[in-house]
Amino acid sequence: MKPTGIPGEGTDPAEGIFSGQRDQSGEATRVLSEFVRTAAYESFCFHPRLWNFYEQLLGGDVYLHKRKIVRQTYPHDPRTTDAHYDLIYLRGGTDTVLSSWIPLGDVPLEMGGLTYLEGSDVFGRQMEADFAARSTSLSPEERLNAYNKHMSATGGIGKDLSALVSRYQTRWLVADYEAGDMVIHTSYMIHAATQNDSRAGRMRLSTDIRYQRIRDEIDAAGKNIGPWMICCRVAPAFQPISWPG
């Protein structure tokens, strides 16, 4: 399973040095969608330490969302994930779903990665309350897609991160992530990605996995029903997905 174009000839594959040739054939997308179905990846999602941690944190039996994402981010690719919070895309289920972001390899600051808007869990909750108030005249199906009516075209909150800082009077938080680290966040926490500017030309690899209590309501995306299911993306840009109604 070798994503076309990476790694470069004569380099250590674990380094993930980008060859400079991006896949044009769709092969990279196929490789990514196969990878999340491998036993190696699946068993990682069920890692005993991870599972025990979520059971204790959530206080009950845990459900692993079927929709998992592996992202590969090319060096100097200007398209990065817009600011958003996850509930926008999971509105059919519980709001107590938690997301894990796990860097697959070191992700020092120069390689970008996940950034959080400090204190934004509160803003996300306020936004949801506001949508709910504005959506009272909508049918249940329409309400699930409320972001189409009340939010930007992609469901995102914005591409210009510093403009959001001015709007919310807060700041973005970043880190030097190391292989082995895991970041988790609530479904209201606003986050985005910054550009991979690896001087060595390394690919940024990461995976997103979501967990919730099994007794809470599960969004259709988590149950993975429907033909729209594509587990992974080659492009790092967060693209809108049409959820079933």
Place this chain on the structure above:
Amino acid sequence: MMDLVSNGYPVVNSPEQLGWLVPSTPDAPIDALREQLHAQGYLWLRHFFGREEVIALRRRFLNA
């Protein structure tokens, strides 16, 4: 801090607009971690996995 870019927009690089995540220890008491998650909206769990476990997955993906 170094200059960062997102979606083609520079991220304003000042202490008022850009800061560091607060690190957490995975083996801290779970009640304390839950409280911290509630207060911050996130947890940065340093060295949650063994480094080699994650590198092995990376290597597998990159076809080592």
